[in-house]
Amino acid sequence: MEFDWTTFALEIINFLVLVWLLQRFLYKPVTAAIAQRQAGIEKTLTDARAIRVEAEALKRQYENRMADWEQEKAQALQQLRREMEAERARLLAALQASLDEERNKLRAVEQRRVIEQQQRLEEQARSEGGRFVARLLSRLASAGLEERIRGLLLEDLPQLPDRELHVLRGATQAGEAKITSAYPLDDAQRADLTEAIGRLAGRTVTCEFVQDAGLVAGLRISIGPWMLRSSLLDELQFFAGAQHADAKR
Amino acid sequence: MASQTSFITEVFRIGPLSITNTVVVTWGIMLALTAAAWAVTRHLGISPGRWQVVVEGIVAAIEDAIRAVLPDHYRQVMPFIATLWVFIVAANLASLIPGLRSPTGDLSLTAGLAVLVFLAVHWFGIRARGLKSYLRHYLQPNPILLPFHLIGEITRTVALAVRLFGNIFSLQMAALLVLLVAGFLAPVPVLMLHIIEAVVQAYIFGMLALIFVAGAIQSQQLREKLLKTPVMVKGEEGREKGKTASPNKGS
Structure with a gap:
């Protein structure tokens, strides 16, 4: 077991120099890299949380909008049904009127046809009667x-x-x-x-x-x-x- | 100074200064560690490579260990304690390279490290608490304990130096003896033991230094914390609990 003061002093200096060297080339860069990565991860997490909050807000907004749309759709559907009922009633009334008019026309045509037929028959009867009378009178x-x-x-x-x-x-x-x-x-x-x-x-x-x-x-x-x-x-x-x-x- | 049984030899001289193999190996270790640190940290990135993962793991483990003991001052203490661990591990393992010996087998080096720890304890203590507050803790809890504090400071520093030196020196000596007695392959288990011992001794040295520094920084803070916290006698505590349990019982 020996002790050398020169070695003792040099080793103290050596160690202090090594502390500076490792602090300069190892601890600082590595801790900085770790801190940078942690900051990046924190930023990513913060961004993810913000995106999540934004997504939830969008989801709520979308759900509200969907509810509004559903309500508007129901109202529009109800309005459409009312309009369809009114249009259907109008068309039925128009059809009924058209049918009545057509029926009246047919009735008038039928009446005229019957009258014309009756007149034709009467004319025919008169003609036949005239011929009959003429023939009878010519014989008499x-x-x-x-x-x-x-x-x-x-x-x-x-x-x-x-x-x-x-x-x-x-x-x-x-x-x-x-x-x-x-x-x-x-x-x-x-x-x-x-x-x-x-x-x-x-x-x-x-x-x-x-x-x-x-x-x-x-x-x-x-x-x-x-x-x-x-x-x-x-x-x-x-x-x-x-x-x-x-x-x- | 050198004797025939000594591992320490003079390599060269610079004027009156005798440069021993301990100093030369220490320079080699410093160069290797610095070069390795520079090579690994030259291209650090967000996406770490294989070596970056290893280095970051080592640094993060050291930082976590120091933070567990000194959560408020770990950034100040870390370069010193981490360098102790890294250097002593490297120095202890240097003897695995044929032709080299562990510089920690030299009492001059371990004494130098112990003295540095001794100075660092006071340096960090004074920085954290101020000179008067730091010196006052030698007089507490009673001024009569001042000699024992001073003896403790000296003995723990000497113990720090001798513990590391003795373990590493004896380990090298044992390996040499086994090699001489048992032949070529017999020292292999001893060398494996050497690796374990090297890591354990580095850990012990660094952890003791950390505890000493933490003691110097936190003893006053701990004392102030304890003074602020109301201390109850067990009997009083029991009576307080009883009152809380049945408030109308006393009346």
Whole structure:
């Protein structure tokens, strides 16, 4: 066991130098690196906490917004339902009105069709009746029938109204008359007719007698523009014309 | 000074100064530690490499140990205590390199370290508490204990120096004897024991130095803390508890 003062002193100096060297090259850099890493970790943790707080705030905000949206959605849905109900009611009313209008139109068309059909049937019936009567009368037509018509004419001539008589007398200024018959007239018959016309006209009239089988039976007297129809043909035509006028009304 | 049984030899002289192998090995250790520290801390980064992890682990472990004892002053004490640990471990393990011997087997070095610890204790104590407050603690709890305090200061410093020197010197001597007696491979278990012993002795030396420094810094603070805390006699404490348990019992 030896002791050397030089070594003792040098070792003290050596150790103090080593303390400085290690402090300079080891402890300071390493502790600084550790502190820097810890600061980084703390910063990361702080950032993470801040991000978490922000995320929670965003989450709450999102949830509130979602709740608002849900409420707005419910209100919008309710409003839409109300509008749909109103639109549906409006469309149903319009459809009902359209249907009523269409129904009225159809009813009117049907009524017109029925009326037209009825008129057509009536016209057809009248036509058939006219043809039937014409055929029947043409088969019943005879000289005797014409004689009876002539007799009725002679009975009715004196009963002409004054206006007709005035027109007749005005038409007989020339003193000529034309008498058309379906069957030939004998002299007596012609004389009776000439005399009857002369009485009505109040003067002597010269009559021209013409035969036309188309008249079926009866006579037609023409004095100037005045014409007296007393034949089955004229009666049938008059009948058909009167029916047609009734149908048009 | 050198004798034939001594491990200490003079390497060269600088004027009147005799440079022994202890000093030369110490310089080598200082150079190696400094170079290693510089090499490792040259590229420190946030993402540590393998060596950075090792160095940071060592430094952090040392710092944690010091902080556990001195939570308020660990930054001031750390360079000194940590350098004690690092240097003594390196010095103790130097003899594992063939041709070298542990400088801690030289009483001159261990005495120098012990004297440094002795001075450091007073330095940190005065820095923390002030000169008067620090010197006052030698007179407490009673001035009559001053000689014992002074004897204690000296003996613990001597013990510090002799403990490290004796352990390392005897270990080297034992290894040499076993090598001489038992042959080539027989000292291997002794060398393994040497590693353990080197680490343990460094830890003991550094921890004792830390405790001495902590005692110098914290004794006054502890005393002030104890004076501020009301001290109760056991009987009084029991009576207080009884009053608290049944407040109407006394009346």
